[in-house]
Amino acid sequence: MYSEIIQGVRGRKRRFIARAITHVENNTEISSKLLSELYPETGSAYRIGITGPPGAGKSSLTDKLIQNYREQDKTVAVIVIDPTSPFSGGAILGDRIRMIRHYNDKDVYIRSMASRGGHGGLAQATQEVGDILDAAGFDIILFETVGVGQVELDVIQTSDTVVVLLVPESGDDIQMMKAGLMEIADIFAINKSDRPGSNKLYISIINMLSGMPHDEMTWIPKVVKTVALKTDGVSELVDNIHEHGDHIKRTGLWNQKMVDRYAKQVRELILNKQDEVFWDKQNCNILDKELALAHEKRKSPQELAESLYSND
């Protein structure tokens, strides 16, 4: 069954890719073995992150990017990272519907992923799922996140090129800066750019970028106007992604990104192992006993941690 999955992933068989990803998502016993064995086959996919505020049109744009890359005969995998809801009990797929037309294309793989626990959590899981898809031979991997918080930024930064999608309604500069998106964009796409305000937003981003310190090695983010629903600006966006890819390959940044991801993954794996080993029955009991005391009778968390650590 294990080697069947490996072979299935190598053969880019949807069913086995799905199984491998499920193992990774659930951090099962064999997930680490799968990832380890597939590692030598990774390193050639190009990873593109797409993020932006809710309602910016990420799904529409992703749909059109799939189409564009398919026209170039490239294979495409898409990972949609959704926050889970306790009401719906799972990832929200409401507006993924427009991507359905690609589901029958065997060279397109689309999957949504929800959050998972553990250290590194979602960002690590995303990278691992990316590795499976990379080993499966997809040329392009698109990561789409909703939300604009720190974890989403961590996730998206496992990508080679980050596209930040904005809409004319995104508001004034400060609001955008607050959203924490500015610092991670390699390319800004102003979507729904046929609406009023798109020029104003375009100019304010350009102005802001002109204040960035830079030398010849610096990538100055591109700004592209799109109307995803009409496919306007999509090929320009694809060109910009390609140009950014060339830039990071030429400057060694692509290699550096892979090295950083590798180092981070090793550190997270070790932390997870340490955490698991530390909290054996004995240490859990000591913590539980302390928790059963009234607040004012407890040692401080610092004292308890110190005594647990030094007696372990």
Added chain:
Amino acid sequence: MYSEIIQGVRGRKRRFIARAITHVENNTEISSKLLSELYPETGSAYRIGITGPPGAGKSSLTDKLIQNYREQDKTVAVIVIDPTSPFSGGAILGDRIRMIRHYNDKDVYIRSMASRGGHGGLAQATQEVGDILDAAGFDIILFETVGVGQVELDVIQTSDTVVVLLVPESGDDIQMMKAGLMEIADIFAINKSDRPGSNKLYISIINMLSGMPHDEMTWIPKVVKTVALKTDGVSELVDNIHEHGDHIKRTGLWNQKMVDRYAKQVRELILNKQDEVFWDKQNCNILDKELALAHEKRKSPQELAESLYSND
């Protein structure tokens, strides 16, 4: 100097509170000692988290909450958690200006905090800063976050009551669910409720909440309409926060929250220690040597982690 800080915090002296917080933010050598010594004095502040999308009016609302609590003669501390920007080089304080009028009130303490590294990161730092303010004798601690991602949710969940601020423009249900805010709210405040669409939003939240499974122990989130700039609905909001506080105290949930925070803090402290101890010169060298190899010559991250871990 160390005992001066402790005494200063106990005496609710602004200058020493600021110093203690700086130690905690920077995770200095004495921060753990400070927190440990102040621990017995914590446990009486009430922690309120306020979150919502950019532009919802969180600062205005926070301003009015400070005013309301001050009228009740309660002391108030506010921690504003800002994403850092590489362009501005620090936290963005643009729209905090309206809170300035409280800066001269010695029973109000306002501070902004930026992200920090390390495991647990911002959520842990926020809780620790809350502990300092708790020990300093503030009755009410308000945590305000911008952004709606997972870390922001983690941060806000170190609070006793979570207020999620929305505006009529927040869009349809699915957009809100996507923002991941729905699952954490104890109270929804629809701010700028004098704008069109506020009734529609009100009704859709009520409808959504009516589908929640519940028994007598369950808190059904309240929905309040506010116009923070005009102070409309603010006292109703304060009443609802108070009611939620009574509920969690009566049901034992308040105590449970404190127990959970304590356990989490102990776990994070141990992980940080393990991480620090593990990555000594020798292990760092082994990792660096592997990173210096070409991608295809490297062990898989899983193999390297395993071998580092078992030889440590």
